[in-house]
Amino acid sequence: MNRTPLIAGxxxxxxxxxxxxxxxxxxxxxxxxxxxxxxxxxxTYLSLPLVTQKLLGTNVxxxxxxxxxxxxxxxxxxxxxxxxxxxxxxxxxxxxxxxRQFFGETDKSVCKKIKAATEASLxxxxxxxxxxxxxxxxxTFSILDKQVKNGLxxxxxxxxxxxxxxxxxxxxxxxxKTASADQVEEVHKYLRSLIGQLFSADFAKNIRILYGGxxxxxxxxxxMAIEDVDGALVGGASLDPxxxxxxIGFDN
Ligand code: 13P
Numbered sequence: 001m002n003r004t005p006l007i008a009g010x011x012x013x014x015x016x017x018x019x020x021x022x023x024x025x026x027x028x029x030x031x032x033x034x035x036x037x038x039x040x041x042x043x044t045y046l047s048l049p050l051v052t053q054k055l056l057g058t059n060v061x062x063x064x065x066x067x068x069x070x071x072x073x074x075x076x077x078x079x080x081x082x083x084x085x086x087x088x089x090x091x092x093x094x095x096x097x098x099x100r101q102f103f104g105e106t107d108k109s110v111c112k113k114i115k116a117a118t119e120a121s122l123x124x125x126x127x128x129x130x131x132x133x134x135x136x137x138x139x140t141f142s143i144l145d146k147q148v149k150n151g152l153x154x155x156x157x158x159x160x161x162x163x164x165x166x167x168x169x170x171x172x173x174x175x176x177k178t179a180s181a182d183q184v185e186e187v188h189k190y191l192r193s194l195i196g197q198l199f200s201a202d203f204a205k206n207i208r209i210l211y212g213g214x215x216x217x218x219x220x221x222x223x224m225a226i227e228d229v230d231g232a233l234v235g236g237a238s239l240d241p242x243x244x245x246x247x248i249g250f251d252n
Contacts, residue, residue: 040060064089081120164210167187234247
């Protein structure tokens with residue numbers, strides 16, 4: 001397998017600028033020498049320039065948690081892909097379930113955001129996942145199918161060379177309820193084959209598919225051992241560098 005694992009920390013709406021810098025510096029120190037795994041943290045927009053500056057030349061890359069798809073304009077409160085790129089950030093999380101749930105994000109806006117990200121040469125991390133009700137109603141695969149097909153509508157694989165997919169079952173986020181290895185394996189396998197059908201077998205073989213939802217030092221090894229799991233998108237456990245480094249070092 002030639003997919004480099006990616007362990008990403010989504011800091012959500014936690015940490016002031018100074019707290020973010022302190023945490024990032026500590027994490028960079030702890031992760032010195034790690035070359036077999038890509039590492040990314042996504043602080044709030046406000047901390048992006050501070051954190052990217054501090055992390056220059058380290059193993060820890062930086063991402064934003066969202067973007068707005070227009071290049072510029074009268075869109076009070078929004079931030080464009082170019083503005084994120086200009087801070088030195090390299091990644092952007094798109095379509096997180098919290099954005100879909102609380103801020104009206106739809107597959108249609110997700111699709112536009114992916115386009116804006118790729119045009120600005122940011123690496124998009126597209127988040128998808130079903131709710132508990134959807135899983136109980138046996139709709140997991142139809143929901144994921146819709147999110148992937150609509151989120152990636154009208155692209156060709158050449159547009160999406162760096163795309164990362166993150167499967168985050170909503171019922172596992174911040175709940176301590178991790179999906180079982182069987183559930184994760186089934187979904188990741190399905191997603192890779194869906195990507196293969198939509199684009200090409202080669203593209204599907206190379207795309208990184210992360211799992212997110214209550215990933216902790218205690219369960220990361222088991223999750224990373226699953227064939228189609230290429231990394232983790234971590235919320236709560238990424239806020240503490242001593243904990244996060246144990247997730248990053250899953251292969252030790
Ligand atoms: P937790 O790791 O806190 O469950 O959050 C997962 C998540 O939403 C990452 O984007």
